[in-house]
Amino acid sequence: MSEVISPGDLPAVSFRHLSKTFPGQRALVDVSFDVAPAEIHALLGENGSGKSTLIKILAGIHHPDAGAEIHVFGEQLPLGSPRDSRRLGLQFVHQALGIIDELTAVENIALGFGYRRHLGRLIDWRAQRRKTSRLLDMLSVEFDIDVPVGRLRAVDRSAVAIARALDDDDGACRVLVMDEPTAALPPTEVDSLFALLRRAQAAGTAIIYVSHRLNEILDLADRATILRDGALQKTVSIASTNRAGLVDAIVGRAVSERLAEAPAERQTTVESDVALRVEEMNTRRLKNVSFVVRTGEVVGIAGLTGSGREELAGALVGENGSQVRITTGRGAAVNPTPRRAKKIGLVLVLPNRAAGAATKELTIRENLTLPALERYGRFGLVRRGAELRDTNRWISSLDIRPRDPERAYALLSGGNQQKVAFGKWLNLDPLVLVAEDPTSGVDVGARGAIYDLIRAQAAKGMSFVVASSDTEDLLALCDRILVLRDGELVDELGPDRMDEMHLLTSIVGTTEHPARAASRTTRAEPSP
Amino acid sequence: MSAGTTSPTRQPQMLGWLRQLSFGNIGAVYVWALIIIVFSIWVPDLFPRRLTVEAIADNFSISGLAALAILLPIASGTFDASVGGTISLSGVICGWLMINTGLPTTVVVLLTLLSGVGVGLFNAFAVVAMRIPPLIATLATWLIADALSVAVSGNQTITAPRMSGSFSQLAQHQIWGFTIPILYVLFLMLLLGGVLTQTASGRYVYAVGFDPQVARLAGVRVKLISTGALVSAGLIGAFAGVVLASRVASATPNGGDSYLLPAFAAAFLGATQFRAKRFNATGTIIAVFMLGTGQYGLLLAGAPQWTPNVFQGLALVAAIGLTQIRDPNHAVARKWRAARTKTAISDADATDTPESLAADDAVST
Numbered sequence: 001m002s003e004v005i006s007p008g009d010l011p012a013v014s015f016r017h018l019s020k021t022f023p024g025q026r027a028l029v030d031v032s033f034d035v036a037p038a039e040i041h042a043l044l045g046e047n048g049s050g051k052s053t054l055i056k057i058l059a060g061i062h063h064p065d066a067g068a069e070i071h072v073f074g075e076q077l078p079l080g081s082p083r084d085s086r087r088l089g090l091q092f093v094h095q096a097l098g099i100i101d102e103l104t105a106v107e108n109i110a111l112g113f114g115y116r117r118h119l120g121r122l123i124d125w126r127a128q129r130r131k132t133s134r135l136l137d138m139l140s141v142e143f144d145i146d147v148p149v150g151r152l153r154a155v156d157r158s159a160v161a162i163a164r165a166l167d168d169d170d171g172a173c174r175v176l177v178m179d180e181p182t183a184a185l186p187p188t189e190v191d192s193l194f195a196l197l198r199r200a201q202a203a204g205t206a207i208i209y210v211s212h213r214l215n216e217i218l219d220l221a222d223r224a225t226i227l228r229d230g231a232l233q234k235t236v237s238i239a240s241t242n243r244a245g246l247v248d249a250i251v252g253r254a255v256s257e258r259l260a261e262a263p264a265e266r267q268t269t270v271e272s273d274v275a276l277r278v279e280e281m282n283t284r285r286l287k288n289v290s291f292v293v294r295t296g297e298v299v300g301i302a303g304l305t306g307s308g309r310e311e312l313a314g315a316l317v318g319e320n321g322s323q324v325r326i327t328t329g330r331g332a333a334v335n336p337t338p339r340r341a342k343k344i345g346l347v348l349v350l351p352n353r354a355a356g357a358a359t360k361e362l363t364i365r366e367n368l369t370l371p372a373l374e375r376y377g378r379f380g381l382v383r384r385g386a387e388l389r390d391t392n393r394w395i396s397s398l399d400i401r402p403r404d405p406e407r408a409y410a411l412l413s414g415g416n417q418q419k420v421a422f423g424k425w426l427n428l429d430p431l432v433l434v435a436e437d438p439t440s441g442v443d444v445g446a447r448g449a450i451y452d453l454i455r456a457q458a459a460k461g462m463s464f465v466v467a468s469s470d471t472e473d474l475l476a477l478c479d480r481i482l483v484l485r486d487g488e489l490v491d492e493l494g495p496d497r498m499d500e501m502h503l504l505t506s507i508v509g510t511t512e513h514p515a516r517a518a519s520r521t522t523r524a525e526p527s528p
Numbered sequence: 529m530s531a532g533t534t535s536p537t538r539q540p541q542m543l544g545w546l547r548q549l550s551f552g553n554i555g556a557v558y559v560w561a562l563i564i565i566v567f568s569i570w571v572p573d574l575f576p577r578r579l580t581v582e583a584i585a586d587n588f589s590i591s592g593l594a595a596l597a598i599l600l601p602i603a604s605g606t607f608d609a610s611v612g613g614t615i616s617l618s619g620v621i622c623g624w625l626m627i628n629t630g631l632p633t634t635v636v637v638l639l640t641l642l643s644g645v646g647v648g649l650f651n652a653f654a655v656v657a658m659r660i661p662p663l664i665a666t667l668a669t670w671l672i673a674d675a676l677s678v679a680v681s682g683n684q685t686i687t688a689p690r691m692s693g694s695f696s697q698l699a700q701h702q703i704w705g706f707t708i709p710i711l712y713v714l715f716l717m718l719l720l721g722g723v724l725t726q727t728a729s730g731r732y733v734y735a736v737g738f739d740p741q742v743a744r745l746a747g748v749r750v751k752l753i754s755t756g757a758l759v760s761a762g763l764i765g766a767f768a769g770v771v772l773a774s775r776v777a778s779a780t781p782n783g784g785d786s787y788l789l790p791a792f793a794a795a796f797l798g799a800t801q802f803r804a805k806r807f808n809a810t811g812t813i814i815a816v817f818m819l820g821t822g823q824y825g826l827l828l829a830g831a832p833q834w835t836p837n838v839f840q841g842l843a844l845v846a847a848i849g850l851t852q853i854r855d856p857n858h859a860v861a862r863k864w865r866a867a868r869t870k871t872a873i874s875d876a877d878a879t880d881t882p883e884s885l886a887a888d889d890a891v892s893t
Contacts, residue, residue, distance in 0.1 A: 317745070319745065338744055338745045338746070338747055339747040339748075339749065342746075342747040343747075348745060350745075355741055356739075356741040356742050356744075356745050357742070358742060359735055359738045359739040359742045359743075360738070360739070361734075361738040361739075361805060361806075362734065362735065362738060366731060366734075366735075370731070370735055370742075370743075370746045370748070371746040371747055373728045373731055373732070374728060376728070377727075377728045380727050380728070380729070381726050381727055382726060382727060382728055382731065424746070
């Protein structure tokens with residue numbers, strides 16, 4: 001599906017000198033490239049490479065640094081205005097589709113552009129339904145448009161979101177931006193989605209497609225632009241490259257020294273005791289997952305979104321009810337509740353922006369001491385002195401800024417919130433700390449601090465389970481990485497294969513080594 | 529490390545006591561003072577008298593008890609709309625027991641308080657066990673309790689000589705001209721305030737109220753906290769019913785209904801005091817008597833009957849409105865700040881607009 005852009009054609013989107021500086025971090029550095037009309041253009045890069053920032057700028061959510069220009073079919077895009085982005089025909093389908101499960105397809109599509117009206121204010125349901133059918137016909141999908149979309153197949157829900165984006169009331173959608181559209185899809189429905197996208201492309205829509213899944217890109221895209229650390233690496237035609245070429249461009253040929261140094265520090269933990277034994281964990285996605293974590297060991301959990309990775313951390317402490325047998329040095333629990341898990345020394349640190357990480361309205365002090373509050377009680381009263389002493393200790397040892405115990409959590413920066421989210425569980429002195437996406441939404445500096453924190457605690461004998469979508473986290477932190485695919489534990493990476501190439505390959509699971517394929521059927525044995 | 533963190537620009541440190549006395553901290557006290565001044569000028573011959581103070585204290589003590597009754601439920605994120613019904617029912621039960629049994633007054637009072645605990649447990653069953661939204665569940669309880677108060681009383685005001693005896697001293701006993709219920713209010717205010725600010729349970733109440741998910745993951749027994757809060761509301765509500773019956777030496781079916789909305793007004797207004805956005809005992813009681821002073825002043829000034837309620841409603845809207853704007857996450861306030869400190873806004877600040885929420889999901893993959 002290669003095509004040639006004749007010089008006369010105006011690019012669908014043309015980015016010029018796009019830079020964006022956040023406090024303490026340059027998210028984008030002078031990025032310029034073009035997206036051709038009616039092409040599927042992949043945007044690739046690691047987490048933190050600037051993809052999301054670029055898309056947010058295109059959507060008008062972020063304002064770029066001075067000097068940037070974006071043209072849409074030759075027309076200059078006023079920056080920092082979501083309304084203008086939409087007016088120029090840019091449409092966005094985010095991973096969290098932005099559709100409402102309780103409403104029908106007809107209603108969801110009307111949410112985008114308003115209802116058809118007649119007699120002044122009354123909704124013209126017939127016209128609205130006709131429009132819905134027409135849009136969905138365009139995508140050649142067929143389902144009942146009058147049932148709540150929550151009951152539809154995942155790919156049909158995506159179709160509703162795409163149809164809404166393609167809604168042509170206010171001029172055709174000319175550029176469709178899709179952010180990880182397959183993340184929530186079962187593999188069987190991915191092909192249907194691709195067919196949808198190709199039909200939209202055939203109708204003349206340019207598609208900017210963000211994904212971590214290289215196989216999809218190779219399948220679907222015409223060209224790809226690769227970002228690394230905020231800078232443009234290159235724009236390549238998919239026909240002229242291959243998987244290895246893409247991975248090289250994404251990760252960088254010399255995978256940074258920082259990552260390389262990590263294995264040197266690792267101690268051999270094979271000899272030490274088992275700190276956590278997880279047996280037969282079953283949740284909605286996870287099937288019979290069992291593994292062990294040794295004292296002082298950092299075990300990573302990798303996998304695509306949808307592989308069960310995002311459920312594992314919560315399931316360990318019984319966040320949403322799970323079936324599992326857990327044994328730690330302090331006791332055992334079957335299907336634990338968070339309270340029970342806490343008792344046996346197993347705690348969960350959530351990413352600071354996730355629900356349940358910490359209480360926004362409470363202060364740093366109140367958040368830090370909440371799990372261990374019983375410790376400060378005397379005759380039912382909280383000993384304020386002891387509480388404040390511990391709070392200040394964590395504020396200084398984790399370098400939480402500002403150094404004000406009474407500051408509300410909501411007012412902290414993402415990195416400092418994450419430190420509080422760690423601190424409140426470290427304060428409990430757990431045996432095993434489960435961290436989910438520990439660096440999501442934090443800047444480079446705080447990321448380093450969190451690495452240091454985990455390494456220091458691990459050196460003192462605390463064990464960690466790090467479930468992360470971020471391969472950099474996993475490679476930098478972990479002694480072993482367990483890989484999940486379709487809810488099953490399929491691979492285990494020891495020091496010998498601890499690199500980006502092996503990890504990505506194992507996560508995506510295509511170019512599978514025959515030996516690994518065999519181990520997949522017998523299911524991973526935890527110990528080496 | 530230093531590259532990553534941008535510590536928010538610190539406010540210049542105000543002297544501690546100055547901050548304590550700032551309008552932002554105790555605005556209601558200043559408004560209260562203003563109300564007193566206005567009425568002292570408006571009705572100089574009636575308002576600025578000791579008698580007025582005693583009357584306000586006497587008239588609004590039941591409101592104070594009702595407001596304290598709902599404090600723990602709303603602080604813990606549930607709701608108790610049944611407190612009016614609890615007051616009605618317990619008053620009538622108390623009167624019925626006084627007349628139809630020979631039980632000593634103390635036992636009667638204890639049994640009545642027990643009935644309040646029963647109402648609280650029923651609420652807890654509906655809200656915590658059956659997971660009915662608290663407003664709906666407790667409104668239903670209100671209806672039921674009110675209807676029961678009619679049933680128990682035979683839809684008649686219960687009076688008897690026995691209720692004017694030693695029983696009436698429970699509310700009519702005077703100390704320095706003040707009737708005793710104001711002491712109950714102050715005592716309960718200190719007790720609940722102490723529980724909320726000084727005990728682990730109080731911390732859990734707030735933790736559950738702000739974010740039950742965080743509390744649950746932290747190992748807090750969320751259901752127990754909610755249950756306890758609702759039972760406390762039933763208990764205090766029943767006590768208010770007993771005091772009401774003693775105060776008027778009779779018990780009227782539906783007698784407690786008028787206390788519900790003023791109680792909520794006071795609790796929400798009180799939450800704007802001291803630590804912004806937190807329901808607290810002292811602020812609630814200040815609000816009760818601030819609102820009471822205004823209402824009583826209006827009556828003394830001969831204003832029409834409907835004006836006190838208008839005053840109460842406006843005061844509530846004004847107080848909550850001002851707090852909302854002070855809230856760091858409020859849209860208006862955010863724009864304000866953004867305009868002032870353009871550079872210091874970190875990415876994490878803008879998490880709650882729909883667009884950025886959707887986009888944030890993209891970041892986290």
